[in-house]
Amino acid sequence: MADIDVCIIGAGIVGLGVGRALALGGQSVIVLEKNHGFGEETSSRNSEVIHAGMYYPKNTLKARFCVRGNRMIYDYCTPRGIMANPITKFIVATNDNEIAGLESILQKGNDNGVPGLEIWDGARVKSHETALNAVAAIFSPTSGIVDSHSMMLGFLGDIEDNGGFLVKGTPFESAERKNGVWHIKSGGQSPTVITANTLILSAGLWSEDVARRVIGLEKFVPKMRYGKGNYFRYMGKAPFGRLIYPLPTSTALGIHLTPDAAGHARFGPDMEESKTIDYHVDEDKRVKFANSIRQYWPQVDEKLLSPDYAGIRPKIGNSLHDFEDFRILFHDTHGLDGLVCLFGIDSPGLTSSMAIGEYIAEKLQ
Ligand SMILES: Cc1cc2nc3c(=O)[nH]c(=O)nc-3n(C[C@H](O)[C@H](O)[C@H](O)COP(=O)(O)OP(=O)(O)OC[C@H]3O[C@@H](n4cnc5c(N)ncnc54)[C@H](O)[C@@H]3O)c2cc1C
The missing domain is CATH 3.30.9.10 (D-Amino Acid Oxidase, subunit A, domain 2)
Structure with a gap:
């Protein structure tokens, strides 16, 4: 038995969006964040634009998630009084x-x-x-445009309302799959090991470093x-x-x-x-x-x-000049049970956050 269903590394808008989708689907969720607050990196250092989806090649994840995410953001924020x-x-x-x-x-x-x-x-x-x-x-x-801080606060509220929680000041250190569960080691003031059925890496700029600490994943980690x-x-x-x-x-x-x-x-x-x-x-x-x-x-x-x-x-990718799609890896690529890795979540990651959550929740089902 694992301590928790899902452990997510990184409380940016994408980690929280994924956590929300899984918590609403009945999973117990914990989000580990190295900083003392959520969304303090790329998720609060962008244009806060809700993109429409006309820049990305057809059938890419960026095109799909941007168009879907655009609608989801307006539908989520408007009734909650979040500026969108x-x-x-x-x-x-x-x-x-x-x-x-x-x-x-x-x-x-x-x-x-x-x-x-x-x-x-x-x-x-x-x-x-x-x-x-x-x-x-x-x-x-x-x-x-959207108030992305309020949107993240909304996602966190939804996680907590469904029994999940965010643990701040807790850097992920390493993970290994043993006896059918993930053993996840974290540092910070209270270093600990928790077990989870599913581990989701959503560490933004640190995704290469975080992924290299997962035993067995090394050869699937792209250069950042x-x-x-x-x-x-x-x-x-x-x-x-x-x-x-x-x-x-x-x-x-x-x-x-x-x-x-x-x-x-x-x-x-x-x-x-x-x-x-x-x-x-x-x-x-x-x-x-x-x-x-x-x-x-x-x-x-x-x-x-x-x-x-x-x-x-x-x-x-090899150059800043080439188009690179979001890279979201599941078991069929890396062969590790219960592991989802997100790489290269640049623009339109904010617009796509709810659609990425929806996609991962569906795939894991
Ligand atoms: C200049 C700029 C402008 C942009 N403009 C837009 C825009 O207008 N519209 C749009 O849709 N998108 C935009 N984007 C893209 C969007 O901001 C990102 O795609 C989105 O914020 C990514 O969110 P994230 O949760 O993946 O990453 P992050 O927000 O970086 O979150 C990752 C989290 O992981 C945590 N973390 C890292 N390592 C560890 C560890 N070891 N242990 C625990 N936690 C860890 C970090 O502290 C961080 O909080 C822009 C991006 C940039 C840079």
Whole structure:
């Protein structure tokens, strides 16, 4: 007999989303977190955008979970009074050469089943966002923003209401499957060993390190790269009421604008490879940010851009330039009973969190 049905390593939005889905399905759940609070890493260092799902190749996990997760977030948050606002989004072409790029995104979005996407001409775009430099744009009605901290608090509440719990300040150290259960060793102030039928690794930027500590898993652990994204806050009024994105590059969605309720805005993230987990934002990036923003908002005042925060994408794959899908491994891949490993849960991981939970709960059944 194991102490518990499921032990999850990592209390980010994905670990909590998975824990919620399993707890609602009647499993006893414990979540181990090395920090003294939940969601303090990538899950609180992102754009808080509810993506619609038009960037990802058809039939990938990212495409499926993003489109499904988008709807699940609105359905979850709205009745609970958690801010999830479909403020909508423009992806902007700033010259005629970029229009083909919009058409290709529209096609991907339609292939993925994203609802309501349209290409608008420049005059129509400018009648809604007068300060925008655009010859055309994709209008996405289901893109929005969410209060991700409240969402995580909601997930944790659902876990606890169903008999599960979060143990903070408790780093996972190692695990081994013996006599049909997982023996899971944790450190921190009260080092202990617990047993669980199912072990789920959802450790974000630490997923390579955590997975290497599971006996028998070594050869399935991908190399991790850090794709750092910096943000700058705009200290003046920004005259936009929706998300404004440039065309994506091969590595990232581009330095976009996220408005807040007070009429201010945040710009970012950019993308750079980082050797370490370092959240410092270098002030020297201001010029690069201003030049990028000026493409779609010519009046931006560079002096009003102030370094804000940074987040780091857990990238797998040989290069930051290649598309890599979420990697979620079950017994059929690694051959270990009762083990689920999540790797490379970068964007749109927040949007996908509830759909990932639903998927893992279904697979484990
Ligand atoms: C700059 C940036 C912008 C983004 N913007 C968006 C966006 O707008 N929309 C969107 O959908 N997605 C976005 N994403 C992606 C999204 O933020 C992530 O996919 C999501 O937060 C990942 O959640 P997670 O739970 O997997 O990881 P994390 O939030 O990193 O959680 C992992 C947890 O595991 C814990 N942990 C690690 N090692 C151990 C251990 N040994 N023992 C116990 N606990 C451990 C960590 O402390 C952490 O709390 C963005 C990401 C970045 C970096």
